[in-house]
Amino acid sequence: MIGAVRRKWNNASVRQKMLVAFIIPVILILVVNIYMYISINTMTARVDEIYVVNVSLNNLSDDLTLLQNSMKEYLESKGTSALNDYYRAEQDYRNGLAALDPGRSATPVIAMRENIINQSENYLKVAGETITAKRGRNVEKYKASYEEAVKMYSDLQTSIYSLNNSLFKKNTADYSILLSSLRSMEMITIMILAFISIVNVVVVFLITQSMTMPLVDLSRAANEVAGGNFDVDIEDTEGEDEISVVSKAFKQMLASIQRYISEIKESVLRESQLKEHELVMENRMKEVQLRSLQAQINPHFLFNTLNAGEQLAMMEGADKTTEFIENMADFFRYNIKKIDNDASIAEEIALVDKYVYILNVRFTGEIHYSKDIDEEVTEVRVPSMILQPLVENAVNYGIRDIDWEGHIDLKIFKDNGMVLLSVKDNGIGMSKEQIERILSGEAVGEVSADHAASNGIGLGNVIERLQIFTGHRDVMEIFSEGENKGTEFVIKVPMHV
Amino acid sequence: MIVGTMIMIIAAVITGIIFKTITLSLDNVEHEEVMDYDRHYAFVAEDSESDFWQEVFNAADEQAKEYNIYLEDIGSDLGREYSAEDLLRIAVNSKMDGIVFSGGSSDKVASLINKAVDDGIGVVVLQNDVERSRRQCFVGLNYYELGQMYALQIERLTEAGGEELPSIDILVDSDMSEGASNLIVMAIEDSFREKSGEDEEAALPEIKVVRIEAEDIFSAEESIRNIFLEKDTLPNIMLCVNSVYTRCAYQAVVDYNLVGQIQIVGYFANDTILDAVDKQVIFSTISVDTNEMGKSCIQALYEYNNMGYTNSYLPVGIEIVDQAKAHQLIDEKTNRGQTK
Numbered sequence: 128m129i130g131a132v133r134r135k136w137n138n139a140s141v142r143q144k145m146l147v148a149f150i151i152p153v154i155l156i157l158v159v160n161i162y163m164y165i166s167i168n169t170m171t172a173r174v175d176e177i178y179v180v181n182v183s184l185n186n187l188s189d190d191l192t193l194l195q196n197s198m199k200e201y202l203e204s205k206g207t208s209a210l211n212d213y214y215r216a217e218q219d220y221r222n223g224l225a226a227l228d229p230g231r232s233a234t235p236v237i238a239m240r241e242n243i244i245n246q247s248e249n250y251l252k253v254a255g256e257t258i259t260a261k262r263g264r265n266v267e268k269y270k271a272s273y274e275e276a277v278k279m280y281s282d283l284q285t286s287i288y289s290l291n292n293s294l295f296k297k298n299t300a301d302y303s304i305l306l307s308s309l310r311s312m313e314m315i316t317i318m319i320l321a322f323i324s325i326v327n328v329v330v331v332f333l334i335t336q337s338m339t340m341p342l343v344d345l346s347r348a349a350n351e352v353a354g355g356n357f358d359v360d361i362e363d364t365e366g367e368d369e370i371s372v373v374s375k376a377f378k379q380m381l382a383s384i385q386r387y388i389s390e391i392k393e394s395v396l397r398e399s400q401l402k403e404h405e406l407v408m409e410n411r412m413k414e415v416q417l418r419s420l421q422a423q424i425n426p427h428f429l430f431n432t433l434n435a436g437e438q439l440a441m442m443e444g445a446d447k448t449t450e451f452i453e454n455m456a457d458f459f460r461y462n463i464k465k466i467d468n469d470a471s472i473a474e475e476i477a478l479v480d481k482y483v484y485i486l487n488v489r490f491t492g493e494i495h496y497s498k499d500i501d502e503e504v505t506e507v508r509v510p511s512m513i514l515q516p517l518v519e520n521a522v523n524y525g526i527r528d529i530d531w532e533g534h535i536d537l538k539i540f541k542d543n544g545m546v547l548l549s550v551k552d553n554g555i556g557m558s559k560e561q562i563e564r565i566l567s568g569e570a571v572g573e574v575s576a577d578h579a580a581s582n583g584i585g586l587g588n589v590i591e592r593l594q595i596f597t598g599h600r601d602v603m604e605i606f607s608e609g610e611n612k613g614t615e616f617v618i619k620v621p622m623h624v
Numbered sequence: 625m626i627v628g629t630m631i632m633i634i635a636a637v638i639t640g641i642i643f644k645t646i647t648l649s650l651d652n653v654e655h656e657e658v659m660d661y662d663r664h665y666a667f668v669a670e671d672s673e674s675d676f677w678q679e680v681f682n683a684a685d686e687q688a689k690e691y692n693i694y695l696e697d698i699g700s701d702l703g704r705e706y707s708a709e710d711l712l713r714i715a716v717n718s719k720m721d722g723i724v725f726s727g728g729s730s731d732k733v734a735s736l737i738n739k740a741v742d743d744g745i746g747v748v749v750l751q752n753d754v755e756r757s758r759r760q761c762f763v764g765l766n767y768y769e770l771g772q773m774y775a776l777q778i779e780r781l782t783e784a785g786g787e788e789l790p791s792i793d794i795l796v797d798s799d800m801s802e803g804a805s806n807l808i809v810m811a812i813e814d815s816f817r818e819k820s821g822e823d824e825e826a827a828l829p830e831i832k833v834v835r836i837e838a839e840d841i842f843s844a845e846e847s848i849r850n851i852f853l854e855k856d857t858l859p860n861i862m863l864c865v866n867s868v869y870t871r872c873a874y875q876a877v878v879d880y881n882l883v884g885q886i887q888i889v890g891y892f893a894n895d896t897i898l899d900a901v902d903k904q905v906i907f908s909t910i911s912v913d914t915n916e917m918g919k920s921c922i923q924a925l926y927e928y929n930n931m932g933y934t935n936s937y938l939p940v941g942i943e944i945v946d947q948a949k950a951h952q953l954i955d956e957k958t959n960r961g962q963t964k
Contacts, residue, residue, distance in 0.1 A: 151629055159636045166643040234659040238696050241664060242718035249717045282714045289703045308646050319639045326632050 137366030141338060144368065148334035152327040159323060163316045167309065174305050177298045183227060184291040188284060190220040191247075195280045198254050202261055202273060213258065217251065236297070239290045246286060250279040341374045348377065357385050408595045415588055430459045451488050454481045462512070469596070472539060472546065473505035475514040479537060482515050486522060494522065498537040504546045505539075509620050510592045517550040517616045520586055525554025525614055545619045553613035562605045566590070589618075597621060661694035663722065665925060666715035668698055669750070670708040670727030670799075675894040676867040676914065677726070680750065683918025684724060691926050693721075709733055716740045722925035725759075726750035728799050733757070746928040748921040752799045761924040763917055763938045767804045770910060771811020773944055774863050777889045777908050778812065778829065779819070781861055790860035791830040793851065795869045797844075798835045805833045808865070832859070836869060848872040852880050860887065867892035870909065874900050893945050893953065901950035909950075913941040 136144070197212035224247055227240060253276045260269035341364045348359045361378050364371040433456040440448035458481045461474070476498065483496040518535060526533030531553070538549040557565075568587050593602035597620055606615040665688060669677045681697055688695040698718075699711045706714070708727025715723045716739055723745055725737070729752055737747045737757035746760045753762040774794075782790055792812070796805050809831050816828050836847045848869060852858065864870040870890035874897070877886055883905050890897050890909035900906040920938045927934040945953065 152632070155632045155636055159639055162636075162640055163643065166647065170647070234661065234694050235696065235701060237658070238664055238694055239701060242696075242714070242720075245719035246714065246717045249719070278713065279717055282710070282717060285702050285704060285706075286714070286718075289701050292703055293701055308649075312643065312646060315639065315642055319635060323632050323635055326635070330629060330632070 137368075139366075139368060141368050141370060144334065144338055148331055148338075152323075152331060156320070156323060156327065159319065163312070163319075167312055167316070170305060170309055170312065174302060174309070177302050177305070178295075180228070181291055181295050181298065183223065184287055184294065187220070187223040187227060188287045188291070190216060190223050191280070191283060191287065194220050194254070195276075198257065198273075198276070201258065202269065205261065210258070217254075220247070221251075233297075236290065236293060239286065239293070243283065243286050243290060246279065246283050250276060250283055253279060338368075338370065341370045345370070345374050345377055348381075352381065357381060357388065411591050411595065415592065418588075427463065430456055430463065433459070451485070454484050457481055458485060468511055469508045470511040471505060472507050472509055472548070475509060475511070475548075476500060476505065476537070476539070478512075479514050479518050482518060483535070493533060494526065495532060495534040496537070497534065499539070500537075501540045504541055504622070507546050507620065507622060509546075509548075509618075510589075510596045513589050513593060513618060514548060514550065516586060516589050517548075517618070521550055521552035521554065521614065521616070525552035525556075527554075529554055529611075541622070544622055546622055548618040548620070549615055551613065551615040554611075556610050556612040557605065557607040557614050558610070559607075562607060565605060566603065593618060593620070659689075659692075659694060661692055663691075663693045663929060664720055665693055665695045665722040665724060665922070666698045666711075666718070666720040667695055668708055668711045668715055668723060668725045668727065671868070672697055672699060674868060676892050676912075679914035680918045683915040684922045685918075687919040687922040691922065693922070693926070695724075695922070696720075709736065712736045712740075716743065716745065719743065720745055721929060722746040722748070724748050724750060724921045724925065725754075726752065728752075729754040729756075729801060731756070746925045746934075748924050750917060750921055752797075752804070753801065755801060755803075760928045761921070761934050761936055761938060763920045763924065764940060765912065765942055766939050767807035768811045769939075770865070770942060771808035772815060773910055773942060774808065774889055775812040775815035777863075777944065778861055779815070781887050781907060782829075789827055789829045792832065792861045792863060793859040794831065794833045794863045794865065795836055795848065795873065796833060796865045797869075798837050800835075800865065805835075808863075809833060836866075844868055845872045849876055852876045852882070858882075858886060860885075862886055862888045864888065864891050867894065867897070870897055870906065874906050878905060893950070895957070898945070898950045898954055901945060901947055902954055904947055908944055908946040911943045911945045913943070916940050 136147075139147070194213065194216040197209055197216050200206065201209040201213055224244060227243070253272055257269050257272035257276055260272055341362070344362055348361050351359045359381065361374060361381070364374050433452050437449055437452040437456060440452055458478065461478050461481075479498075483494060487494050487496075514537070518537070521535050522533075526535065534551075534553045536549075536551045538547075538551065540547055540549075565586055568590065590603050594600055602619055604617045604619070606617070607613065667681055667684060669681070671677060672681065681695075685695045698715050699706050702714075708725070709730065709732055712723065712725055712733060713736055715725075716736055723740060725733075725747055726749065727733075734754050734757040737749075737754060737759050740747050741758045741760070747757070748761045748763060749757075749759045750762075751764050753759075753764060778790065778792065782788075794805065794808060796808075812831060813828050820827075834851065836844050844866075849872075862873050864873050867890075870888065870892065873888050874890070877883055877888060888906045890901070890906045891912070892914075893901075893909050893911040897906060897909050901909055917940045920940065924934045924938060
């Protein structure tokens with residue numbers, strides 16, 4: 128049952144709770160007060176009633192005196208008014224006698240009352256006889272009767288007085304008992320009221336506390352949140368009142384905020400990672416640019432020199448020299464022009480053609496160069512300067528020091544949505560370890576150490592730029608069947624980037 | 625919170641219970657035992673507060689309760705002292721169902737009794753008969769028997785005292801009829817004659833009947849003191865036919881240093897008298913069966929109310945209490961007191 132009450136209480140609204148918190152004590156105090164008021168009132172009423180019987184006995188005694196006096200007066204004067212007085216007094220006395228009610232009293236009191244009534248009857252009888260005798264002028268008779276009546280009157284007065292007295296004694300005893308009871312009742316009343324008031328205060332305190340505690344908790348939490356600390360703990364509240372609802376909502380809101388914060392943090396982290404990535408790439412680009420700038424000093428000077436040499440050769444009519452110098456000039460121009468940008472595959476191929484021509488002039492046609500190009504893919508954009516370094520690599524490390532005829536085969540074709548650019552030589556080949564080192568980027572230094580012999584761009588750089596360009600790691604494959612079996616470099620770029 | 629509310633409700637309930645208890649206890653205080661009696665008798669006695677009459681009244685009251693009768697000690701609740709005669713008048717005017725009367729045998733008393741009888745009220749007279757009245761019943765001693773008992777005591781006293789005939793004063797109250805006192809004297813004289821072998825001329829002790837005039841409540845004591853003042857006429861033996869006279873005589877004997885010279889034979893056996901008998905200041909006392917007296921008068925009235933007639937005389941038993949008996953009675957009372 129208590130469980131059910133508790134559940135109901137928890138689900139009640141704040142207004143209902145407050146109503147209950149105030150109404151229960153008020154009703155209780157009211158009920159106790161009313162009950163005490165009624166009890167004390169009843170008792171006071173009884174106190175008031177106590178002496179009523181004494182008052183009526185006093186009245187009775189007065190009536191009797193009046194009766195006796197009026198009789199005496201009539202006997203003295205035989206006046207009509209005295210007789211009227213007598214009859215009126217007799218009636219009053221009889222009424223008073225009939226109304227004489229000593230309440231529930233002990234036997235002696237009842238017996239005394241009975242005695243008084245009987246004596247009164249006798250007295251009234253004798254008094255009546257006296258009056259009649261007086262009227263009948265029976266002097267002796269009324270004198271004797273009067274004497275008897277006087278005695279009876281005296282006895283009666285004594286009896287009334289005695290009854291009055293003993294009732295008074297009893298009533299006084301009752302009165303003091305009632306009074307002391309009244310006092311103790313007042314004391315008890317005050318004590319009980321004080322007790323109930325104290326308990327009341329405690330209960331109201333508990334009720335209001337149970338209502339306001341979540342609110343206090345909430346405001347503390349709100350303050351902390353306002354101060355920037357989202358990691359606050361709000362106690363779970365039972366029930367469905369408004370405060371609980373607010374409390375729960377606040378808790379939910381807090382949880383949502385925390386979730387959002389963590390999401391935002393995550394995305395910021397991701398973004399900064401991305402930025403870091405971009406920075407790394409930019410760094411690489413800058414490095415390439417730096418290197419090419421370093422390299423540009425030579426080509427610019429060389430390019431101008433070569434232009435002068437070309438014109439000189441043309442004037443002299445040396446066609447081969449002209450062609451040679453022109454090719455060289457083109458080669459370096461490309462180098463200068465394209466180093467920052469991407470290029471089409473066709474441009475890259477043209478550069479390789481020129482490079483091979485230059486080398487064949489240098490090495491008197493030792494390099495047998497063939498190409499197999501899928502014309503459909505020649506417009507695909509790739510980072511500039513990726514094919515020439517491969518060919519350079521194949522010349523320098525593949526076929527330079529061999530005893531047999533050196534071949535370099537360039538093959539460009541589509542495969543599965545990708546464009547494959549293959550540079551194959553029949554040189555000294557590479558071991559598996561060497562391939563792995565190149566692909567993992569460790570051999571970059573080694574390759575570029577031979578700077579003087581190349582145009583300055585090593586395999587590592589090519590691979591990195593390809594990776595950044597395509598966004599894949601898998602951009603190059605190197606095949607070699609072992610020593611003196613030649614090497615094939617295959618670059619994979621997507622058809623559309 | 626629920627507990628708090630419970631505590632308050634319980635406190636409220638307890639208050640209610642306390643208040644109810646107080647109110648109820650007040651009801652109980654206020655209402656003493658109330659007896660729904662069938663009849664209302666009056667007990668009228670001169671000096672009804674004395675031990676003797678209280679014993680009689682208590683016995684009568686006990687008997688009355690058995691019959692569901694309320695016996696009122698009619699003078700006790702009144703605001704002033706009344707004579708037995710006045711009380712009798714009040715009782716008659718109060719239309720009692722019956723009156724137990726003791727005190728005086730004057731004409732006025734007789735006429736009041738007659739008036740009561742005319743009004744249909746039964747009257748039983750105790751102790752001293754009102755011979756001229758039409759009272760229903762007299763409950764009292766057989767005075768001849770009383771005389772015989774006195775004679776027995778006188779005999780024992782004279783045996784101790786030698787051959788000389790004692791002088792005897794019999795203290796009786798003025799209300800006692802001549803006949804009654806004569807019966808006592810006669811019984812004593814008869815017993816002396818009997819002893820001396822029916823000799824008409826036998827020497828008889830000197831017996832004087834002293835009537836104590838009890839005009840007011842203290843005159844008895846003064847009258848008795850007066851006897852002691854006349855040293856020439858002091859008797860050897862004093863027979864008291866009243867409990868008050870017995871006490872007065874006893875006190876006078878002690879005060880005048882006459883213990884042993886004047887022997888007292890008392891009447892009634894209350895604590896003072898028993899103590900005196902035990903100490904032999906009073907030689908012996910005649911104990912009247914107050915219980916029987918009280919019961920008999922109520923029985924007689926009850927019978928009269930129910931049947932219309934009753935015995936006109938009911939005797940009351942008497943008994944001599946000498947030193948041994950007094951000692952025994954005192955012991956009994958002490959034991960009873962202790963066991964109580």
